[in-house]
Amino acid sequence: MRDRVEELIDFVAGGHRRFKRMEELTGVKSDSWKNTCRNQQRVTQEMVEAIGAVWPQYAYWLVTGKTDEEHGHTSPIRDRIARDLEKIKGTEQ
Numbered sequence: 001m002r003d004r005v006e007e008l009i010d011f012v013a014g015g016h017r018r019f020k021r022m023e024e025l026t027g028v029k030s031d032s033w034k035n036t037c038r039n040q041q042r043v044t045q046e047m048v049e050a051i052g053a054v055w056p057q058y059a060y061w062l063v064t065g066k067t068d069e070e071h072g073h074t075s076p077i078r079d080r081i082a083r084d085l086e087k088i089k090g091t092e093q
Helices: 002-013 018-026 030-037 045-054 056-064 076-092
Strands: none
Touching (some): 002 045, 002 076, 018 030, 018 045, 045 056
16 A cells, blocks of 8 residues: 555656645645655555545555446546556647
8 A cells, every 4th residue: 555655646746846746735744654664664544544635536556456437436647647648639630
C-alpha cells in the first residue's frame, strides 16, 4: 500500500514541496507522508481516510490495488496516462 500512496502523492502533489502540499490537501502532517514514503512508518488509517475523502475515485484502488472504471474507481496511473494522451492529441492538431 505504501507504493500506492507514493504514486498518489507523486501524481496529485508532485514536486519539491509535495509533502507540505499533501498536508494542505488532507490535514495529515507532512512528516507522516514523508516518513511513509521513506519506509519509516506504515500507512495509517488517518491517511487512508484522508485520501478517500479528498480523492474518492482512488479509494478502492488504494485499498485493493485494482481499478473498476465502470463504477468510477480509477488510479493515479490511469489518470496520468489519460492526461498525457490528451496533451499529445492537443499538440498533434
